[in-house]
Amino acid sequence: MTQLIADRRDIEFVLYEMLDIEGLCNHERFNEFNKRTINMMINEAFNLAIKEFLPANKEGDKTGCEFENGKVEIPDSYHRALDLYTEGEWVQLADPGCPGVVGMITNALFFGACSSIMMYPGLSYGTGLLIKGIGGEDIANRFSKKMLAGKWGGTMVLTEPDAGSDLGALTTSAKRNPDGTYSISGNKIFISGGEQNYHENIIHAVLARIEGAPEGTKGISLFIVPKIWVNEDGNLGETNDVVCTGIEDKMGLKGSCTCSLTFGGNGKCRGILLAGSDPEDGDDEGEGLKGMFNLMNGARINVGAQGYAIASSAYLYALDYARKRVQGKNLEKMRDEDPSVPIIEHPDVRRMLIWMKSHVDGMRSLILYVTNLTDLIEISDDDDEKTRCQGIIDFLIPIIKAYCTDKAFEVSAQAVQIYGGYGYTKEYPVEMLLRDSKIFSIYEGTNGIQSLDLLGRKLAMKKGKAFMDFLEEIKKATTNAKNNANLEDQAIKLEAAIDKIATVAMHLGTKIMPKSISAGFSFSKPFLDATGDIVMAWMLLWRSTIASQKIEGASKKDASFYEGQIKSAEYYIYSVIPGTMGSLDAIINGNDAIVTMSDEAFG
Ligand SMILES: Cc1cc2nc3c(=O)[nH]c(=O)nc-3n(C[C@H](O)[C@H](O)[C@H](O)COP(=O)(O)OP(=O)(O)OC[C@H]3O[C@@H](n4cnc5c(N)ncnc54)[C@H](O)[C@@H]3O)c2cc1C
Incomplete structure (x- = not known):
């Protein structure tokens, strides 16, 4: 069976065409890396993920773990995959010295191939770093060294x-x-x-x-x-x-x-x-929890990346299936003698696919954008700039955690839908992706709790400056897009959405919260979801702006790729964002049934 985890061309698009990773590698901090070495690493990660992680995932899903007399055995196939992962020093790619984006994108390939294996090295490495960060040298030597090396x-x-x-x-x-x-x-x-x-x-x-x-x-x-x-x-x-x-x-x-x-x-x-x-x-x-939260901030981005990675895999399987599964006639050619067609020709299947693609591409860009900000902080000498970038990262963490994981589940559900009845069986991988992805919205702070963090803490952080800096970043993208007449209207629509989210934030903070905290927080998740949609539109318009410049004169293959960027942004801004604007209107209109209905009335 075809084994799919991520779109290689799209990864390179984000790294080298959206984000200037080659430029980043010119800095002395990262100059051991360049486009060639990074691409080699991505190839190797793809190989290991496909050859070892994917088959182990299938087996592990069947056998699960065994518990007896206080001992736990993990699936047999995980041992070899973990050995190869440890020997390849993949987890150490998160170490300073390697651009964070490289560690992130390679590890996302492993997440996409088998998220459950990745729980072992991921948590071990994160805890090792936590202990090293707080405990000082002796403690780090005693505990963290072997954890970071993948031994403990x-x-x-x-x-x-x-x-x-x-x-x-x-x-x-x-x-x-x-x-x-x-x-x-x-x-x-x-x-x-x-x-x-x-x-x-x-x-x-x-x-x-x-x-x-x-x-x-x-x-x-x-x-x-x-x-x-x-x-x-x-x-x-x-x-x-x-x-x-x-x-x-x-x-x-x-x-x-x-x-x-x-x-x-x-x-x-x-x-x-x-x-x-x-x-x-x-x-x-309070220092104990603060210490743990340092670990959890990184872990939340990683859980968002788990979500993105599973969504990426689910989308590619669904796309592959939609191209191969022949069923029904093309709506334009319905005569008996007309041939049946692959289901990708049906508008409703195309609707699901474009919805999935735009979210997967948007999430990939978002996660690498945020990781790139951490790289830029490392090489910057400008304290104000570092603070600005850190503020944007902090603001985006609950969105990455909650939005990307909710969308992972929804994208996986759409993948099952595209497979029809076969999607509901264990013969195909998408039902497992759907089951696996559900936990991402629950652990590392449930998505509801993330929305409390966004509304209750992140919006007001640094007197609202992080939020304003975040909006300014989006405006940079809309300003660029406006240079292209074909994208101007989309940029105007996205700017209207930014204005609206700012208005809603102000409305919640000054009108609803002072009257009723509960009423305010009853809108926290819709607010997070709307912000997430706007982030997707931002990433997609950014992609489209680049693609529009490059499509002319591109090879046939590249032209199709760029067309995919242009059409995804167009779809998202004209078909998804109007719904987001409606959700924001609902917040402003502020019906309070959620909090005023008595507990008994729930039935
Ligand atoms: C597979 C798996 C792996 C896990 N791994 C770990 C691990 O390694 N380490 C670890 O410590 N824990 C781990 N957890 C636990 C996980 O982090 C918790 O399940 C999670 O924090 C939620 O806690 P809970 O299950 O008690 O749900 P509850 O806290 O009871 O929440 C139930 C519901 O109420 C909502 N809710 C609760 N309080 C509020 C509030 N104040 N405002 C709004 N909504 C609220 C929640 O959002 C949720 O929808 C894991 C859980 C699972 C299932």
């Missing part, structure tokens, strides 16, 4: 049965021991990779409350809790008192084990304080 696993241990979105409710406790370590005690659930048979050791980054610390988020501390104790010289000691009590039987991501863990069930779990608030030490309250 790592986990983020936040969730408890009664503390999911509200981490302030957590009850896992910590008590200082005379030797300076802490005794940890509590039950955690839903911990990805919490126990598994791939890594020699697992280092858990655990949120817990030191006895006597305040209630709520302020009193939360962050601990390093190794599965096997690591002595100060780096050698392994005794097994710690961390027990896996079960794994979840899930809808998707079946090869990624989701574990319940009991810490200190026998009173012997030791941890090391990484950040937090021991009342005996004084005033670093």
Whole structure:
């Protein structure tokens, strides 16, 4: 069967035609890289993803993980794929020295091929970085070195049965021991990779409350809790008192084990304080959660990238199928003797495909644009510019997390639809993509919580400057587009949408919120969705502006590619954005039924 994860031509378009990655590589920081080396790396990532990750994904989805006597076995096929991934040092591409966009796009290929395998190195690397960032050199040498090298696993241990979105409710406790370590005690659930048979050791980054610390988020501390104790010289000691009590039987991501863990069930779990608030030490309250949030910001972009990657794969499968599946007549040629046609000729199938394509392309551009901003921050000497770029990134994080993951599920659902009845069977990969993608809108802060972050925090961040800088970035694209008479009207329409989103933000902040916080936040998700649509339109118009300049004189293949950019933007701005404007009108009109209906009236 054809195996598809991402459009190679489109990746290069974003890297070299939209974003100036060749220019970036001229900077001394990144001058070990150039277009040739980057393309070679992308080729290698494609090869590994297609040859090893895709088949492992299929097997892992069938077999899932096995749990017995506190031990978890991950799918057999994952071991080889993980070995090759580790040996190829793919995870280290996120290290400084390599442009972030290269790490992002290569890892997105692995996400698209098998997101569940990627949970293991992704979390291990992220936790390793977190420990290194907060803990200093000794701690980094003791723990992070092997995690960053892919030798040890790592986990983020936040969730408890009664503390999911509200981490302030957590009850896992910590008590200082005379030797300076802490005794940890509590039950955690839903911990990805919490126990598994791939890594020699697992280092858990655990949120817990030191006895006597305040209630709520302020009193939360962050601990390093190794599965096997690591002595100060780096050698392994005794097994710690961390027990896996079960794994979840899930809808998707079946090869990624989701574990319940009991810490200190026998009173012997030791941890090391990484950040937090021991009342005996004084005033670093809230630092534990802050430390974890540093990790989560990066993780949220990665979850958005998981979403984009699965959407990309789902779209390509659907497109391939639509070109091959012959069914029904072309509407213009309906006589009996006229031949049946591939379903791509049916307008309704084309509608689904163009909707999917425009979102997939928009998301790819968005994720690489934001990653490129992090690269630009690294090479810039201008503090104001760094602050401006960081503000735009921070503003966009909840949108990337929530919008890209919601669209991943919707694109996958459209892919199933395009396959018809076959899409609902396990014979084709799209039903798995649909199941796998659902979790992205739930973990790393549910999408509802992301919208609270956008409306409650990000809009007002730096007195609204980050939001204004974000709008200014879009205006740069509309100004460029206006130089082309064919795109002028689309640019005007996008500018109207920007004006409207600014008006709605102001309206929510000054008219609705002061009267009713609940009414204001009842619009947070529609506001995030509308902002996400506008971001898509921005990316697509930017693409179209470039494509319009290059289409004349392009090779036949390139001309089709550029036509795809021009038509996608046209479709999106004329067919999707009017709906977005309607959603924004609904916010301004501000019906409050959501919050005024009594609980009983829900039925
Ligand atoms: C496969 C999988 C892997 C996971 N991996 C990890 C992991 O590695 N580490 C870890 O610590 N956790 C992990 N989790 C847990 C995950 O992060 C939580 O499930 C998530 O944070 C939501 O918490 P909850 O399930 O308790 O839902 P709840 O918090 O009960 O939320 C239920 C619903 O209510 C909404 N809601 C809740 N509070 C609010 C609010 N204040 N305002 C608006 N809406 C609200 C939510 O948006 C959601 O729709 C994983 C979960 C799964 C399923």
